[in-house]
């Protein structure tokens with residue numbers, strides 16, 4: 011049987027629904043096997059939806075986030091695995107407090123890499139996605155997600171590394187997800203202005219860090235996936251404790267997004283197969299018969 015397999019590695023439950031989700035839904039719908047691997051349980055996530063900030067939710071976050079994740083995976087049509095590490099939390103304050111004992115970002119890289127290698131060798135993805143070296147957003151778990159993914163991409167095919175973690179498997183391509191692009195935000199913000207509306211992105215654009223513009227230039231691959239934006243939004247809303255349904259995520263009408271920015275963006279970071287850039291398909295060049 012030939013089948014295409016895509017593995018998306020994410021730091022917390024909900025990250026899969028806000029980064030590259032429509033692309034995953036598209037490939038799943040096309041018959042590929044898609045697996046989301048979530049490195050941590052999201053135990054230290056704040057309740058970001060006022061409607062969920064109720065006594066029934068407090069103290070049950072780990073359990074609730076498992077249910078939310080299961081629902082999101084079902085909506086996207088993907089398989090899902092927990093890697094079982096503990097959320098490091100987003101340190102806040104000046105100076106920043108130390109990371110909590112036992113958290114994912116402090117786990118030895120060898121340990122977390124082996125855990126991911128084990129799942130890679132079992133699922134045998136042709137393509138993997140993860141975050142760029144900045145984590146896409148400065149959460150210690152996101153930066154660690156990048157480090158672990160790159161290390162596991164390198165190690166999974168090497169029979170000398172982690173010999174007890176399954177049969178070696180070479181992943182063909184590794185991508186970074188680049189969804190947080192100034193151009194996209196500006197395009198949607200301009201559409202709000204055209205309709206005489208204020209638009210939710212003014213503050214983001216005003217405080218935009220120009221260092222991030224480099225990532226737009228690094229995009230190699232644009233996947234057309236507008237048809238799956240409603241699924242992406244439903245999956246995100248399934249993470250009810252994490253997402254305020256009134257947040258800017260959902261502010262731009264889907265029709266505008268579908269018309270003005272119908273793609274998700276990726277950067278081909280590593281490849282073991284010949285490629286021609288730019289691409290429109292993460293599986294471009296992948297042999298299906300293995």
Ligand SMILES: [Zn+2]
Pocket residue numbers: 021022025149152
């Ligand atoms: Zn996250």
